[in-house]
Structure formats: C-alpha cells, structure tokens
Amino acid sequence: MKKLFYTLLVSVLSFSALQAQTTTIGDVELKNTVTVDGSSLQLNGAGIRSKYFLSLYVGSLYVPSKISDAKQVLSTDQKMIQLDIISSLISKEKMEDTIKEGFSNSMNGNTAPLQKEIDSFIAVFSEEVEVGDIFQFITNGSKLKALKNGKELTSVDNEEFNKVLFGIWLGDKPADKKLKSKMLGK
Template sequence: MLSAQAQTKVGDAILPNTIKFNGENLTINGAGLREKLFFDIYAGALYLKQKSNKASVAGLDETMAVRVHVLSGMMSRKKMEAALRNGFVKSTNNKTAPLQDRIEKFIGFVSEEIESGQIFDMVYEKGKGNVLYKNGVEKGFVEGLDFKKALFNIWLGNDPVDKGLKNEMLGN
C-alpha cells in the first residue's frame, strides 16, 4: 500500500502536517502567510504535541516549533536579524535586558544570507533549549524557558509580528 505524507499548502509553501524534533512527534497546529506590501514573505506554522488555540502554549515547558518557510527574496539575513530583534522587544514588552546575551547568540545563528525556499525551524526542545535549524541542520541553541516564552511570543504574544498569522497559527 502506498501512502503520501499529509501536507498543508500555504501560499507557495508545502508544509508537512507532522515533524519530529527531540524524538517527539509534533503536529501542525495552524499555518499562514506573513505578508508585506502584498508580497508573501514567508509561510509560518506552529507545531505542537497537542493542538491548542491558546497563545499561552508559548510558556509551556514542552517541545514545540515554529517553522518559517521563506517565500521571497525580500527576506535577507539583515532583515531577519532586525525582525527577530524587534520581535523580542515586542514579545517582552521592551524588557529584553535579562535575555540580551541569549538573544544576540540566537540571532548569530542566522549567519548566512537567506534565499527563497529555505526553511528555518525555531524549536524548543524540552531538556535542551531553543534550537535554530536551517534546512534541517542545527545551527545552535540557547537555554531557558524564559527565552522560549519570549521567542514564541514573537508570533503568539499580545503584540505579535502579525495578528492574522497569530490567529492562523493558533487555528482560530
């Protein structure tokens, strides 16, 4: 019997419905597009162990992931660095000082130029920390549940990068 892995199409991105990190299966919770000036910049998806429509999942001590599938050449390394820095400021209500060294370390993992079609997974692996993968290759990690909450709240917090994308990631 043949079986095709279930997938979700978001814009020009094809996202798997399940992924595995830290030996744990994660299921797509929701996905949507990050758009700017009518251009699709990236497809973003939230992967959880159990589906949830609550933004509070950002604070849970369990493995989860945000996948960013780059769809536009408009997304450069410098733009991603700036977006992450701005996202951390917004997700912490401008209280980045306790996280600043770890924020810079994490952003440093985005060291190569970004091209359309590349996939970044920002994964909290319980027992390890916050890992950045580029095209399936680990680029590095930083520890801390406090960092994880700030990282995931870039998309799920009270002042997310994109409210529509937040709602789509949470399946609302």
C-alpha cells in the first residue's frame, strides 16, 4: 500500500512539474522557457488574436526576463514572437494583407523607408498557411530570423525593421489591443 502511494505521489509530482514547464492558451501548449541561439528566453505573455469574434492565432512573446512595458520590450535586443495558427480561416493572402497593414500602422503609414525589408519579409507567407503552423520571429537586436514550423525562411539585418515588426503587436497601434496586453503579461 505504501509503495502504491509513493508511486502515485511521484507520478502526480512529475506531471505537475511537466505542467509547470508549459502554459496552455486555447488548445495551444507553449513552453515557458525556450533556448534561441544559446540564449534562454521566457514566456512573457500570450493570448488569442481575435477578429470579428473569431479566434485566429495564439500570439506569444518571449524575452530574457519579464517585461510589462511595450517600449522596453521594443528596445530589448533578444526577443521572439510566436504565432500558432488555430483557424482555417487564415490564408497566405490574409496573412500578407494583415502583416502589410500591421507595418503601415507600426510606421504611421510611411513604409517607404523599410519597403525593401518589408517585401523580403512578406515572402514568409508565400506558402499556404494551415491550422497548426507555427511562425517565429526572433531577433538578437540587429538581425531578425523568420521561421515557419522550425524552418528559417528569411532573415533581415536591420535593427529599425525589427522594432517596426514587433511594433505590429506591441506598438501604439497594435493588431489587437487585448493580445498586446496579454503578451505584456497584463
């Protein structure tokens, strides 16, 4: 009886420890800590991007240590935004249009100074987008890598571009104010 109790206790504690390593948003399980290019980043916050009452994707922000101020996040060198697609309503065309609109909002309508970088980045969405796809935008300050399902699709070496890209979700005119707040851990 004691052996069964201890076995059960160890199983419960192991399961609890495993759960403590992840956070679930909707049906998406996010790691609380990730290692990117040898650096540890922790989940700062995450939420569901909704539009017209439809859940589209889970957006999550990873930084070296918790930050609740958007401007501080934008000036932090190492960070990652992850988008986990949860809706079949998202297509490559809709992602392209949404990201272009996000750049316009992040740059107050004047995308000309970074148009070359924006065009290069938009190519990330050239293949069809499906439920379960994971996009990651990772920067070390100057260079940004864009990945889809773990495969690097493009990189952009421009610090200002990185701030503008992360501004799509964390800037003054974010794609979704509730998602911004959730990503900032509020």
